[in-house]
Amino acid sequence: MRILSWNVGGLLAFDKQRLVKRCLLKDSLEIILIQETKFNHDCGVKFFKYCRVWEGDFQDACGKLGGLGIVWNPKYMKLSIKEKIQYWIMGEGHHLNSNKSFVLINVYGPSMPEEKVEVWNTTLGVMNREKPKEMIVGGDFNAILNHKEKVGGLVRNSKAMLDLGEFVPNSLLCDIEPNNGRFTWTNKREGSSKISEMLDRFLVSKGLVGSDLSISSSIFPYLASDHFPIPLKINLPNRNMKGYFKFQSMWWRDSSVVDNLEQWWKDSDQFKGTLSFWFSCRLNFIKNNLKEWNISQFENIFVEKAQIEEELERLNERVIVCRMGDS
Template identity: 25%
Template sequence: MKILCWNCRGIGNPATVRELKQMLVANDPDIVFLCVTKINANKFSSVCSRCKMKESNKVEVQTYSSNHIDSIIKLENDNPIRFTGFYGNAEPNKRQCSWNMLRRVGQSVTEKWIIGGDFNAILDNAEKEGDFREVVDELSMADLKTDNDWFTWVNNRDGTALVKERLDRFLMSANDVARFPFMETKVIRQSTSDHDAIILDTEGRKSRDRHRDPRLCFKYDVCWDVEAKKIIKEAWQKGSADIMGKIEMVGKKLGGWQYKKLKQMRTQMGTLQANINKVIDSQGLGKLLDEEEKYWAQRSRIQWLKEGDRNTRFFHVRATNRRKKNNIPRLKDMDAVLQVKR
């Protein structure tokens, strides 16, 4: 089972929807928890449609509020799991309400319990006291460390003003951690939000059984190009006179080629992802996106969008439309004849 959590900081931006869709395709999660979406239910259904997300009869929502969604997930051939998507209150004086809400949920939990989301609080081994530490200990939860990156939030500032923190995380009932020996948690880097997404895979480290060589399990792929056609032609010409023999030869040649092609593509994707992470870490991308947003925001004359969301596409459209509206392409003379613009 895979659970993905992301504080998307507003899902109305087309770029954010596009990034969410790419993330879902790449990771194929079973459960998705999004917080701070800043849109109503009707608009969110459109986002779900574009990202090909749908409701599942394996998930039963128990309770919900502006800070949480508590649910029971039914698993095949296993006992159900309790999952609580959580968003901690950003205001320190209201954060205790968030912890009390978790305590109330915890009183009704009898299943294996996982909490995931943006806690808006720091939990560090060096901290021996504090409200967050106290509620984690009180509920007997274990903090699940991520396997790749550590920080999940950055304030997108330069120099000494730069701050990175681990605000997004998964917690699991401490007594149940040992029951998931193959569990894996990762940070998924994002560019449209100051929060990275996190994903938990209960069987992420489990080796996949392969009864056949993947090079033999080939099928038609949209990525086939001229090179594939050449391989098919050569294998067909060199094969035996028997049709089945020719098909077998084509299968062997094409399967090996496709396997090699896939490995090369994955290597290239890994290199590109590493470069993207370097750009994001350097804050160059975040700073440029913020500057671009301010550029178009100033020209759009729209002030109602909150600072921090990158609605660049919206601002660009508004500014472009206003420029078109203010432009006078041609004029009519006294006889109502259009005059050519000089």
């Protein structure tokens, strides 16, 4: 299961919507928690139509400030929104492949310290009410936990830091630190004026961390906002669901593929039995021949894809380090 949290810094512009849609599709996400959409529910409905297969719900912004959303892929996830207030959305999710259920909260920390405390207290109340369900809290907390989560600017024990430092242990949730960086926000300045902080995070139940599940977080180098998006990856056990065969569109580039398909279809007429059994055997025969032909013509494209992804990951690391000043 892959969940992304991202303060997009406004989702009104079409270019920003296109970038978010590309992020949804390209990175195989199942849920995305969006903060600071800066639009109302009607704009959210239009956004869903643009994304087509995705479903979700939004909390209206106050004018052009704030705004929250949870978007999910119904192919992998059932999710129902239970409560919405100005600074968070709470829903109950059910992962279809693993049959795992959980409570999900999308948080957008307000700028005023007093309002932050109210949000943390409300969140704690919801968590106590929903026990013993597994809990995942993600979003832009708009505060750091300690001085290590900030570089540049004044170093002081702010009230927001102390309040968040009290909320996290009281929540009995585990803070999942990104494995490829320390900061998720920058003020986009250079030199001595540059400030980088860890404002975005995921908190998950200790029951998830203490189980046999693998949980990790990282930082994506999308540059369209002053916040980097952070994905949470939970390797949930599947219910023995077999992977499906997929016809690769690149195969059409080879002129011999049509002739091969015709020949394999003729050669597969050897099978006997009921009509459904005969048809299934012929399809399997063609599928196996396609796999062998693919290796001989294109070699192993999945190994090459993995190598390219590793190279992109190294480039992403350089982008994150250069952007955030993380040494």
